[in-house]
Amino acid sequence: MSAPTTVRLPDGVTVAAHGTCVVSGPALSWLRRLDRAVAELAVGWGATEHQFPPLVPAADLDRMGYFTAFPHLVTMPATLPADEAEVQRFVDGYALGADGTVPVTGLAPMRHALTPAACYPVYAMLREHRADRPTLVTTVATCYRREERFEPLRRQWAFTMREVVCVGSAAEVREFLDRGRTAVDTLRERLGVPGPWEVATDPFFRPQDSGAHLMQQLDPVKHEALAGTLAIASVNLHHDHFGAAFDLGRGDATAHTGCVAFGLERWLAVVAERWGPDPLRWPDPLARSAGGPQ
Known part of the structure; x- marks a missing residue:
């Protein structure tokens, strides 16, 4: 991983020596309130909150096709x-x-x-689950992706991701993602960091050789919420990929899945750009109305 880009960081954020940042004090308190805002929203939708260990069995990632699609991002714990x-x-x-x-x-x-996405343990947990109604789960995790460059708070080897996952029919998942997109826009307005949505593709290994990459271009399934040029949240439609991999059922059919993801450190970066480095002057993520700094 290359050396970090020099940027103005929020008060309470320092750069560590290994492609991550340390968050402390009011910045950490604000980050936790942001996560709480999303978690409370998800629970209000009917999601059950889970906490998973940071280790994902290689066999589960293999079922997902992760090792062939994203081998350049994988971090594995080594033992003697x-x-x-x-x-x-x-x-x-x-x-x-x-x-x-x-x-x-x-x-x-x-x-x-080490888990590369907060939602991955959800599908393995629900293995062979058959449901007669949508299943919603929310979780937060430290995720690990060995990116080729380090940009503090923006692109890190280890970062925090809050996700809300829906397992259901194709129509139920699409309705859930529409609701998630509206929720992201409401939160962005509350914090004063509005921006457009952009069709995106995942960072596949050798995308020119990837059939999955081509399918994402033909049938956009990932949309990112931008603040400036930085994606701070995304809505992701998986169709029945995880449903088929883990034998998830919705009624008599293979379940579809989708998730709404928030890269929490990235919100620190863009809110600091908008309101300055002092977290005590930032809008409160838990406030129920839009507005300026509190």
Whole structure:
């Protein structure tokens, strides 16, 4: 990951040395209120809130096709073999490199990845679930995507994502995404960061060779809410991709899925650009009316 771009950060945000930021004080309090605003909205729609561990089984990501579509973004936790002799071999040869690298002689099999999207554990949790009405779930997670460059709060190796997921019929999912889009616009108006929506595609590996990338161009399924040039939220239609992968049913048919996603640190970035670096002067995400700084 390349060196960070120099930008003016909100008070309470500092750049860490490994493609992430530290958020503290009033900035952290504001970020939590933003997340609470979205979570309360989702629960009001009937969503059940979940907290998942940060590890996603590789077998689940394989079902989704993630390792062929986005191998360049994957982060996997590495551990030493359980064999005592292998561990001793590591200890005997250990010396941290001058560039901060750990000398590894061997690794245990890697069966998990760090979650790249907050919604992914939802589909695996609902495996073989058959429903007679829409299922809504909301969750927040630290997500990991090994991007090629680092822009503080905007493009990070680790970042916070709040998602609301709908599993249902094609019509029910589309209605849910329309509602989500309206909710994003309401929140943007409340915080003074309005902007357009833009059709987008996911960052596929070698998109010129990806059939999924072509299908996204022919049938747009991802729309991003922009603040300036930065996407701060998105609505995503998956059709029956996850339904087929995990045998999710809606009545007698394969379920469709969709999600509304919020990149929380990105909201910090754009609100700071609009109202200045002091979070105490920003609009309150939990306020029920639009307006200027509180």
